[in-house]
Amino acid sequence: MLTxxxxxEISSIVLPHLNRIYRFSLYLCRDRDKAEELAAExxxxxxxxxxxxxxxxxxxxxxxxxxxxxxxSQYRREKFIKGFELTELSLxxxxxxxxxxxxxxxxxxxxxxxxxxxxxDDDIKFHLRKLPExxxxxxxLCDVEGMSYIEIAKVLEIPIGTVRSRVARGRGLLQKxxxxxxxxxxxxxxxxxxxxxxxxxCK
Amino acid sequence: xILNKRKVRxxxxxxxVKRLFVYIDNYLHGNAKDELxxxxxxxxxxxxxxxxxxxFKMRMRKLKVEVPTPVLKKRVERILEAI
Numbered sequence: 001m002l003t004x005x006x007x008x009e010i011s012s013i014v015l016p017h018l019n020r021i022y023r024f025s026l027y028l029c030r031d032r033d034k035a036e037e038l039a040a041e042x043x044x045x046x047x048x049x050x051x052x053x054x055x056x057x058x059x060x061x062x063x064x065x066x067x068x069x070x071x072x073s074q075y076r077r078e079k080f081i082k083g084f085e086l087t088e089l090s091l092x093x094x095x096x097x098x099x100x101x102x103x104x105x106x107x108x109x110x111x112x113x114x115x116x117x118x119x120x121d122d123d124i125k126f127h128l129r130k131l132p133e134x135x136x137x138x139x140x141l142c143d144v145e146g147m148s149y150i151e152i153a154k155v156l157e158i159p160i161g162t163v164r165s166r167v168a169r170g171r172g173l174l175q176k177x178x179x180x181x182x183x184x185x186x187x188x189x190x191x192x193x194x195x196x197x198x199x200x201x202c203k
Numbered sequence: 204x205i206l207n208k209r210k211v212r213x214x215x216x217x218x219x220v221k222r223l224f225v226y227i228d229n230y231l232h233g234n235a236k237d238e239l240x241x242x243x244x245x246x247x248x249x250x251x252x253x254x255x256x257x258x259f260k261m262r263m264r265k266l267k268v269e270v271p272t273p274v275l276k277k278r279v280e281r282i283l284e285a286i
Contacts, residue, residue, distance in 0.1 A: 015279070018271060018276070023268065032272075036271065047282065144263055144266055148229075164225060
């Protein structure tokens, strides 16, 4: 049985991270209801395991590891994950509607710049959720949550080399999907596939 | 080319691109980093790629934050009260 002081301490540590816990759960489960279940369950587990948290400065990493382990042990096995078809509604209940943009001003040498300025958040999140799970977790933790490779290795319980590889492959895949989406929406014209190894003037 | 009084090996664009992600994640150090930075100083194409990857990473950080519903917040409060 916990004392009132311990209960307050747990609340003060867990509650500020609830948004992040939910966001990570959402990227894992790709379904709002399941994400809420996962988030709630992870909070319950965090309360049970509170005494295992030795370093208060690493609470985010500790919480995310609990979320990931709960997901892996329970939700993945129960196949709660729902995929999203391109034709289905996006998560916020609205169709991702393409907004036509003028194509002027887009550098034909670097059309990927369109991914920075022209795509909506919903487009990026939609395609991020479509990534295979191992790449999705790595990219979310690195690029959305801003974690270091060391932190990600601790959350996912994988070697740092594997983190590097998954982040690189996940980003590459995501950017490829977004580029294809941008072309389908007419934001950018199809460009010739550039040579893989360019002989640059710098040699 | 001499960088900081040390000779820095020239690398190809292919090698530079392979190191880009690790570089923007601040995980590239020592000679490997110097070699890449030297290449980015002289290769416009690779410089643009590095710039894009940094900007894309910043774009991802700014994705609209999903917030939990009031239902989840209440549920978590009940969990915390029950422990």
